Every structure is written in structure tokens, then in C-alpha cells.
Amino acid sequence: MSMLATPRETALSDSATLSELVEAQGIRFVLATFVDMTGKPCAKLVPASAVGMLERDGVGFAGYAAGSIGQKPSDPDLITLPDAASFTPLHEIKPGLAMVQCDPHVDGVPWKYAPRVILKSVLARLAERGITAKIGAEAEYFLVRREASGALAVADAKDASARPCYDARDLTRMYDHLTEVSTILNGLGWANYANDHEDGNGQFEQNFEYAEALVTADRLVTFRYLVQTLAERRDMTATFMPKPFTDRTGSGLHMHMSLWDGDTPLFPAPDDPRGLGLSPMAYRFVSGLLAHAPALSAVVTPTVNSFKRTTAATTASGATWAPRKATYGGNDRTHLVRVPDGDRVEVRLADGSANPYLAMAALLTAGLSGVDAAADPGEPGSGNADLPPTLLHAVEALGADPVVSGALDAAGDGVAAYYAQVKREEFLAWHSQVSSWETDTYLTAF
Structure with missing residues (x-):
């Protein structure tokens, strides 16, 4: 039993x-x-x-x-x-x-630097306006092992095809791990509704139903712990690292977001003249996300490795599935903001390294800034703003953006500056290392 x-x-x-x-x-x-x-x-x-x-x-x-x-x-x-x-x-x-x-x-006193405290402060601001945020998240991850040489390899050696996405055979070989996770999620009442092999060899996604923002953030923390602990039992490592392999698709943390007034959803509008089924409020929310995308990158793609995913030209499968520009559109997975249905918007920028509390706090604050400004994102597919090419560029954008910085400072001033310094030091620590690429390229080049 x-x-x-x-x-x-x-x-x-x-x-x-x-x-x-x-x-x-x-x-x-x-x-x-x-x-x-x-x-x-x-x-x-x-x-x-x-x-x-x-x-x-x-x-x-x-x-x-x-x-x-x-x-x-x-x-x-x-x-x-x-x-x-x-x-x-x-x-x-x-x-x-x-x-x-x-x-x-x-x-x-609640500690202003604590990510959960920050998200709760942002949600309290929404509550003052009679608004509730509901969020669903798609948490992608890789199952890997270390080879005797120390090299990272896909845990399932047979998972090696050029187009592994949705492959029933690859999926079945990980049946025990995936079904154990699924059974636990359903036992907790989280309503796991799909488990699939993603686009990269060794990459998987296990979905559970959306909920209020804080609930989903808490569940993501628990989900990562569950997946990693269960993978270790089978001598595997489950990694949410955005880009563990140069030639394979990276792992996203796609956020499906909607705003509600009690039991009434505020995003749907069946008579939307643009055909996406969105209300004016939803379009304004999208506009806020796009306008603040560079600074958001410092929070939702928060590691040096994150930018190997968003700047990748291609992968072995032929697509990166990560946005490269701050655009939006309908059921089109190349956009930063995708509108799969009129009841929500999907933010595809965030990756597996994102802190769910900080990511949600920043995204909600950016979106609401567009609502308050009555901003319009233009026609679907319009806009061509570049995203930051590195973590350092993203940190600079964060410092110049009072809206996203304000989200991190929601529980008290000084948090955004502290966060930016931590991330700046992370970038410089990586930048100071001499890599094998450098020795291969430069050792005898001159």
C-alpha cells in the first residue's frame, strides 16, 4: 500500500x-x-x-x-x-x-533577501489590486552520468538518435524513473498530466497542473529535490543546468501565466481582433514582459551557462527552442512570449537554473508595469529587440531597469544591487578561467 x-x-x-x-x-x-x-x-x-x-x-x-x-x-x-x-x-x-x-x-522581521519573502511581497501588491496570479511551469531536465574519464554523458547510452524528441523507445527505457516521479506527484494531488522525452538526448519533462504562483514556486523547489533524489537512486544525475551539452537543446523553465479577479480570468477575450484570444489587459502584460526582457534575463536566465542556451545558433536536432529576440506571437515556439491559448501567456525565456520565486516576482512585476502603462506590444510577431548575449550584459540591463530591480527590492531596498554583484562576480569567476577552447584555439596560433 x-x-x-x-x-x-x-x-x-x-x-x-x-x-x-x-x-x-x-x-x-x-x-x-x-x-x-x-x-x-x-x-x-x-x-x-x-x-x-x-x-x-x-x-x-x-x-x-x-x-x-x-x-x-x-x-x-x-x-x-x-x-x-x-x-x-x-x-x-x-x-x-x-x-x-x-x-x-x-x-x-522577514528577511528581505529571501526569495520566498520577495515573491510574497510582490503577490501582496497584486492582492491590494484584487488580482491573483496563477502560473504553470514546464521544468525540463537531463538525466546524465559521468564516464570513467570524467566526461559528462547521457545516462541512457542508447538514447543517441539525431531526433530523440517524443521517441517512445527512449521514453520507455526511463519508465521506472518517470513513473515513480509521476506516481508521487499524483499522490500529492499535483495532477501530473504528461511525461515526455524532450528534444535533447537524455532530456525529459514532467508536467503538473498550474496553481497560484506561490504554490507553483514551492512545488518547483520540491519537484527538483524529488527528481534529483530519485535519479541518484538509479546512479544517475538529474540536472536542471540550462545547457549541459554544447550540441544539444538546453533546458527551459517555461512559465504559463495568467491573472485572475477571484474566479474570473482576466486574460481571455474571444472577440480579440488580433485573433489570439487575449484581452487588452493581457496584451499590456505582454508588452511589459517584452519591454523589460533584457533585465529579466538577469533573473530568469541567471547563470553563465544560461546564455549558451539563448545564444545557440542551432543544435543537433536542428532547433534550439529558446528565444533569441524579445517578440511575441501565437502558437509559435520561437517567440519569447507564446500564446498557446487565450487564457494564458507562456514565457519561454526562463531556464532550468532560474530561482522560481525570483523569476515569478520579476515576471509579474514586469508584466504589471505594462498594464499600468497601458502599453501595447504591437501586432503579433513584431518587435526585434535583442536579448543580452552574456550574463554580464544582463546584469548591466538589470542595473538600468528600475522595474525589474524593484521586483527584487520588493521586501526592502538593496537586494537588487546585492543580487547584481553576486551575478557579476559569478561571471568574472568564469571569465577568469582558461578553457580548453582557448588553448585549442590560441596555443600555436601566433
């Missing part, structure tokens, strides 16, 4: 306390989790006997040691307080294990 929670049981998290959920689910230990700005999951393992203390007092972390989250070694501890609504039993990972997402605080 499965020890997974049923959808009915997980729904209790809306009203039940964490202690009640732990007792009802037979939980022995809880991963009290938060992420730093890079998206690294940080946690302490709290026994069920101490969950009451966790609820009351939180649990402390040395923030500087945890990662990029705005702290120095001399700063007070981050005290993370759990959000019972995010409680997720993970019996299939370890019997009696659960995960709960937490909000870091310092000196009793």
Missing part, C-alpha cells in the same frame, strides 16, 4: 497546523527548507517531537554559510518559520519524511 498522501489529505494544509499534519501523516522528520538566491535548497532535519518548537520559534541557520542570501559571517542567524500550507509528505523518498517551505526572518 502506498504511503503517499491523497489529494484530500494534502488539502488539509490550508487550515491545519504543521503539528496536526505531521501527526496525521505519520511523519517522523521534517525538512524545514528555504532556498538562497541561486535556488539552492537549504534545510534542517527536524524530528516530529520538535515540530511544535519549529512552529513557535523557527529554526536557525548561519545565513552566510547557507549561500547567497545577503548575509555576512558576523550577521545574526536566519530564523526560518514554516508555512504549513506548503507541507509535503515524502514517504516515497524516506518513510516518515516530509518537507515544508519556510520564510527566513532576522531579528523578528
Whole structure:
């Protein structure tokens, strides 16, 4: 018999306390989790006997040691307080294990550098306007192994065809891994509705139903943990790195976004004269996304490796499936913003390295800036603005964009500047390394 929670049981998290959920689910230990700005999951393992203390007092972390989250070694501890609504039993990972997402605080105040705190601040601004954001996310990843030489290789050696996308044979060889993930997602009530082989050898995608923005962000953090943990059991590595292979398609984190007033969707308009089924508000939202695309790149494509995906000329399969210009259109996967249906817009810029909380905060803020400005994106397919070619260019664009910087500063000033400096240092650390490409190209060239 499965020890997974049923959808009915997980729904209790809306009203039940964490202690009640732990007792009802037979939980022995809880991963009290938060992420730093890079998206690294940080946690302490709290026994069920101490969950009451966790609820009351939180649990402390040395923030500087945890990662990029705005702290120095001399700063007070981050005290993370759990959000019972995010409680997720993970019996299939370890019997009696659960995960709960937490909000870091310092000196009793929500920590302005904490990504979850930032997204909650942006969502609070939306709530003041009577707006709810709902988001679905397509999280692509590769299953890989290290060869004896140290080289990275696709985990399934037989997954080597030139056009592997949707190949039933490649999919079936990973059946055990994919179905285990699917079973867990459905047991949690996330409604996994498709699992497929993507365009790159060794690349997969497993979809679950959209939800309110914070719920989807929390689920993405848990999803990555699940996929990586289950892959390790089979001696594989699941990587959300945007471009692990030079000649293959990169991994995106496509965001399907919509705004709602209660139960009323604000994006659909069947009488849209442009034929995409979008309301004037939706077009204005798209305009905001396109206008701020360069600065958004620093947040939704946040690594040096990200720009190997967005600047790729082609791949072995013949397409990159990543936008190269800030354009929008209908059911056309070459655009930065695709409109598959009139009820939502799909942002195809974000990649697997994006921190889901920061990405959603920035995208929603940029889109709403277009709504407030009553901006118009022009006809579908129009616009030809280039995206930044490197992380450093994107960071420079972020510094010049008060709207996207304002999203990162939603919980307090100084966060955007800190984030930009972290990313600038990341770029320069990479740039200072002498690569094999350089020695191959220059060693005897002069």
C-alpha cells in the first residue's frame, strides 16, 4: 500500500497546523527548507517531537554559510518559520519524511533577501489590486552520468538518435524513473498530466497542473529535490543546468501565466481582433514582459551557462527552442512570449537554473508595469529587440531597469544591487578561467 498522501489529505494544509499534519501523516522528520538566491535548497532535519518548537520559534541557520542570501559571517542567524500550507509528505523518498517551505526572518522581521519573502511581497501588491496570479511551469531536465574519464554523458547510452524528441523507445527505457516521479506527484494531488522525452538526448519533462504562483514556486523547489533524489537512486544525475551539452537543446523553465479577479480570468477575450484570444489587459502584460526582457534575463536566465542556451545558433536536432529576440506571437515556439491559448501567456525565456520565486516576482512585476502603462506590444510577431548575449550584459540591463530591480527590492531596498554583484562576480569567476577552447584555439596560433 502506498504511503503517499491523497489529494484530500494534502488539502488539509490550508487550515491545519504543521503539528496536526505531521501527526496525521505519520511523519517522523521534517525538512524545514528555504532556498538562497541561486535556488539552492537549504534545510534542517527536524524530528516530529520538535515540530511544535519549529512552529513557535523557527529554526536557525548561519545565513552566510547557507549561500547567497545577503548575509555576512558576523550577521545574526536566519530564523526560518514554516508555512504549513506548503507541507509535503515524502514517504516515497524516506518513510516518515516530509518537507515544508519556510520564510527566513532576522531579528523578528522577514528577511528581505529571501526569495520566498520577495515573491510574497510582490503577490501582496497584486492582492491590494484584487488580482491573483496563477502560473504553470514546464521544468525540463537531463538525466546524465559521468564516464570513467570524467566526461559528462547521457545516462541512457542508447538514447543517441539525431531526433530523440517524443521517441517512445527512449521514453520507455526511463519508465521506472518517470513513473515513480509521476506516481508521487499524483499522490500529492499535483495532477501530473504528461511525461515526455524532450528534444535533447537524455532530456525529459514532467508536467503538473498550474496553481497560484506561490504554490507553483514551492512545488518547483520540491519537484527538483524529488527528481534529483530519485535519479541518484538509479546512479544517475538529474540536472536542471540550462545547457549541459554544447550540441544539444538546453533546458527551459517555461512559465504559463495568467491573472485572475477571484474566479474570473482576466486574460481571455474571444472577440480579440488580433485573433489570439487575449484581452487588452493581457496584451499590456505582454508588452511589459517584452519591454523589460533584457533585465529579466538577469533573473530568469541567471547563470553563465544560461546564455549558451539563448545564444545557440542551432543544435543537433536542428532547433534550439529558446528565444533569441524579445517578440511575441501565437502558437509559435520561437517567440519569447507564446500564446498557446487565450487564457494564458507562456514565457519561454526562463531556464532550468532560474530561482522560481525570483523569476515569478520579476515576471509579474514586469508584466504589471505594462498594464499600468497601458502599453501595447504591437501586432503579433513584431518587435526585434535583442536579448543580452552574456550574463554580464544582463546584469548591466538589470542595473538600468528600475522595474525589474524593484521586483527584487520588493521586501526592502538593496537586494537588487546585492543580487547584481553576486551575478557579476559569478561571471568574472568564469571569465577568469582558461578553457580548453582557448588553448585549442590560441596555443600555436601566433
